[in-house]
Amino acid sequence: MSGTSAALKPPADAVRPVRHPEAPAPGELLGAHYEHCFGCGEGQRHGLHLQARAGDGLSVTAEFTVQAAHQGAPGLAHGGILTTALDETLGSLNWLLRVIAVTGRLETDFVRPVPVDTVLHLDAEITAVHGRKIYSRATGRIGGPDGPVAVRAEALFIEVKVDHFIENGRPAEIEAAMADPDQVRRARAFEVNP
Numbered sequence: 001m002s003g004t005s006a007a008l009k010p011p012a013d014a015v016r017p018v019r020h021p022e023a024p025a026p027g028e029l030l031g032a033h034y035e036h037c038f039g040c041g042e043g044q045r046h047g048l049h050l051q052a053r054a055g056d057g058l059s060v061t062a063e064f065t066v067q068a069a070h071q072g073a074p075g076l077a078h079g080g081i082l083t084t085a086l087d088e089t090l091g092s093l094n095w096l097l098r099v100i101a102v103t104g105r106l107e108t109d110f111v112r113p114v115p116v117d118t119v120l121h122l123d124a125e126i127t128a129v130h131g132r133k134i135y136s137r138a139t140g141r142i143g144g145p146d147g148p149v150a151v152r153a154e155a156l157f158i159e160v161k162v163d164h165f166i167e168n169g170r171p172a173e174i175e176a177a178m179a180d181p182d183q184v185r186r187a188r189a190f191e192v193n194p
């Protein structure tokens, strides 16, 4: 059984956005949006280290290998970890629009158990935009990129400004991020581009 709540259905006047002209080329690795991010940060030793790649149009792909530290039941991935992998993949779609957006709502279907050591092959796409609201969906497959679906999700991301993080984040981490020229350049570039 599957289905999503009304909040995840784009309104009739939602539009299909266009890929930003300066979006990473198809096949390009997107890199981490923040080095301490649990989903993608290379400096986060407990994290998923998920690497997303730009796809065609408004899509991305990513791979994530389930580790022993990600178990819920014996030998099986915890559902929250799988949802995190979906959330991170969906969040990386922001690179294609060059906007900063945060997860507002995320609904996950768990279709098959995912054993430890399995590679989860993820793909995600933006389906519509309405004002600051970005609608998207993602799928995670096992046994290969065309293997059976193990998890799928639909999401609503909300566009925000850099100030969202400056006003809400813990000062120590915000100050460190603002002192990192690469981090600031990445965030500001997203904010000023149409």
Ligand SMILES: CCCCCCCCCCCCCC(=O)SCCNC(=O)CCNC(=O)[C@H](O)C(C)(C)COP(=O)(O)OP(=O)(O)OC[C@H]1O[C@@H](n2cnc3c(N)ncnc32)[C@H](O)[C@@H]1OP(=O)(O)O
Pocket: 007, 033, 034, 087, 088, 091, 100, 101, 102, 103, 104, 105, 131, 132, 133, 156, 158, 160, 162, 165, 166, 177, 178, 183, 184, 187
């Ligand atoms: C310097 C450091 C830079 C770092 C950059 C890296 C960034 C990368 C980050 C990536 C991280 C990875 C990913 C992560 O982990 S993101 C982390 C998890 N997410 C969050 O922490 C978000 C927490 N929520 C909020 O901050 C606010 O609620 C937001 C900002 C989302 C909206 O509050 P805001 O006051 O701004 O806007 P609004 O309330 O007027 O709503 C606007 C519109 O949206 C609609 N709506 C809102 N919520 C929902 C909902 N749940 N379901 C359905 N609809 C919802 C709402 O009805 C309205 O629609 P309409 O009336 O217009 O039709």
